[in-house]
Amino acid sequence: MIIKIANLSEGVHNLSFDEDVSEIGLSEPFHGTCKVDVKLSKSHSQIVLDAELNLDANYQCDRCGSIYKAKVKNSYQMVYLFGKEPEGDDEFNLTYLPVDADKINIVNDVRDYALLAIPMKKLCKDDCRGLCPKCGKDLNEGDCHCTKDELDPRWAPLEKLKNKLNN
Numbered sequence: 001m002i003i004k005i006a007n008l009s010e011g012v013h014n015l016s017f018d019e020d021v022s023e024i025g026l027s028e029p030f031h032g033t034c035k036v037d038v039k040l041s042k043s044h045s046q047i048v049l050d051a052e053l054n055l056d057a058n059y060q061c062d063r064c065g066s067i068y069k070a071k072v073k074n075s076y077q078m079v080y081l082f083g084k085e086p087e088g089d090d091e092f093n094l095t096y097l098p099v100d101a102d103k104i105n106i107v108n109d110v111r112d113y114a115l116l117a118i119p120m121k122k123l124c125k126d127d128c129r130g131l132c133p134k135c136g137k138d139l140n141e142g143d144c145h146c147t148k149d150e151l152d153p154r155w156a157p158l159e160k161l162k163n164k165l166n167n
Contacts, residue, residue: 005047006102007112013040019056025111029057038108039141047080053114059122063130064138074117078109
């Protein structure tokens with residue numbers, strides 16, 4: 001995903017890329033193609049790049065263990081300034097380009113932001129009930145016939161709080 005900026009006029013430019021996920025260094029859980037829509041605003045001394053990523057992924061639910069498909073979306077903004085980088089400048093999302101730069105490679109940024117879009121908790125649906133801790137039955141398919149044990153009395157105050165919040 002290389003953007004040629006050498007003879008690009010000042011103003012706003014819209015670009016789209018479709019790359020196979022393996023071409024940008026992504027593997028499981030991603031599959032298929034990565035679609036990137038870029039809005040590039042170029043001026044004399046800087047380029048502001050706004051990118052939106054769209055990918056497909058297969059995740060394993062953290063509660064029930066089932067495999068499900070998900071659309072992964074993320075966006076980011078990067079500012080490119082022409083000139084020499086000042087010492088000690090570690091700005092995030094700010095890159096300095098040589099004055100004679102003729103292209104920008106966004107593959108690394110796209111890969112990084114795709115990986116950042118993976119959710120911390122992967123759930124097949126928001127109300128996933130998970131598995132029974134005794135028999136392992138998927139509770140999304142129905143209740144199991146396991147007996148409920150007595151609650152440890154040390155957990156009673158939390159059970160009261162839970163019931164109070166649910167009502």
